[in-house]
Amino acid sequence: MRTTQMTTRSRAEKIGQAQVVLTEVLSKIARPGYFGVATLTVHLQDGHVQQVKVMTEKQIKV
Numbered sequence: 001m002r003t004t005q006m007t008t009r010s011r012a013e014k015i016g017q018a019q020v021v022l023t024e025v026l027s028k029i030a031r032p033g034y035f036g037v038a039t040l041t042v043h044l045q046d047g048h049v050q051q052v053k054v055m056t057e058k059q060i061k062v
Contacts, residue, residue: 018049039056
């Protein structure tokens with residue numbers, strides 16, 4: 001039973017981290033003057049967050 005509690009806590013922490021990353025990315029790009037692409041990839045395995053990747057690409061208009 002202790003293992004289940006640890007797994008649940010760890011799972012909740014990883015979900016929280018993914019939410020924080022999404023908030024950070026949105027605050028960085030959702031503003032006037034930003035032109036580009038942002039990609040947030042969440043790798044899951046059996047419903048558990050394994051990895052979160054963030055890629056941003058800014059386009060410069062000339």
